[in-house]
Amino acid sequence: MKISLQINEGPYQHQASDSAIQFTKAALAKGHEIFRVFFYHDGVNNATRLAIPPQDDRNITEQWVALQKEHNLDLVVCIAAAQRRGMIDEDEMKRQGKDANNISEGFRISGLGQLIEAGIEADRLVVFGA
Amino acid sequence: MVKKFMYINRKAPYGTIYALESLEVVLIGAAFDQDVSLAFIGDGVYQLTKGQDTKAIGQKNFSTVYMALGDYDVNKIYVEKESLEERGLTLDDLQHLVWEDEDEDWAEKDSIRLVSRAELSDVLDEQDVLLSF
Numbered sequence: 314m315k316i317s318l319q320i321n322e323g324p325y326q327h328q329a330s331d332s333a334i335q336f337t338k339a340a341l342a343k344g345h346e347i348f349r350v351f352f353y354h355d356g357v358n359n360a361t362r363l364a365i366p367p368q369d370d371r372n373i374t375e376q377w378v379a380l381q382k383e384h385n386l387d388l389v390v391c392i393a394a395a396q397r398r399g400m401i402d403e404d405e406m407k408r409q410g411k412d413a414n415n416i417s418e419g420f421r422i423s424g425l426g427q428l429i430e431a432g433i434e435a436d437r438l439v440v441f442g443a
Numbered sequence: 444m445v446k447k448f449m450y451i452n453r454k455a456p457y458g459t460i461y462a463l464e465s466l467e468v469v470l471i472g473a474a475f476d477q478d479v480s481l482a483f484i485g486d487g488v489y490q491l492t493k494g495q496d497t498k499a500i501g502q503k504n505f506s507t508v509y510m511a512l513g514d515y516d517v518n519k520i521y522v523e524k525e526s527l528e529e530r531g532l533t534l535d536d537l538q539h540l541v542w543e544d545e546d547e548d549w550a551e552k553d554s555i556r557l558v559s560r561a562e563l564s565d566v567l568d569e570q571d572v573l574l575s576f
Binding site for chain 2: 319353354393394424425426428429430432433438440443
């Protein structure tokens with residue numbers, strides 16, 4: 314089955330990201346295809362490469378990046394939600410004249426159309442959080 | 444391929460950003476020529492109330508955007524009857540949302556469909572994609 318995920322909450326404050334990572338691993342292990350993971354609302358904060366969780370805790374962004382590398386996942390951060398919350402990649406940093414960027418490798422920024430397309434193309438859209 | 448998309452709105456318009464960002468998805472999604480409907484349940488029914496004034500809370504009043512949904516061909520708006528009643532609201536407390544039917548010489552029609560909880564559960568069952576906010 315072809316599955317898309319929508320992640321609506323930031324890491325750590327909510328368990329939604331952890332559940333989504335575990336769901337992704339389980340679905341891939343069963344031979345399903347993950348069409349796309351779309352980060353919306355505070356979910357865009359999953360993509361920061363600047364978070365420093367305590368050493369005895371999990372690093373959620375790094376878990377996403379590891380999964381992305383291993384399975385070539387399409388991790389998409391909503392640009393409208395990201396800009397509101399100061400999540401910005403190098404291109405946007407230059408375009409907006411900002412002095413820093415924080416989007417991790419493995420994630421790409423794009424529009425809400427990617428969420429609709431994820432709903433159209435996948436057999437199931439599974440929503441985590443909110 | 445046309446799929447049935449339903450956006451389920453469950454939260455009050457202010458207090459959290461879910462309602463506003465749901466509306467942003469609806470407006471973008473309207474360009475994809477899918478079969479779109481919206482449901483308002485729980486505190487989500489407050490999103491459609493008329494006479495909203497946000498000046499005192501310093502937030503953008505986006506309630507007028509719902510009036511434009513008909514122009515985006517978003518004209519199936521389900522409001523759960525019990526959710527209204529539980530909050531002491533009636534249809535008269537909501538904005539009058541309409542759309543123009545191209546097939547009937549642009550006759551103006553109501554977009555809001557008042558449905559019971561049981562009826563709404565049947566409508567949910569018919570959908571291909573449910574996005575809940």
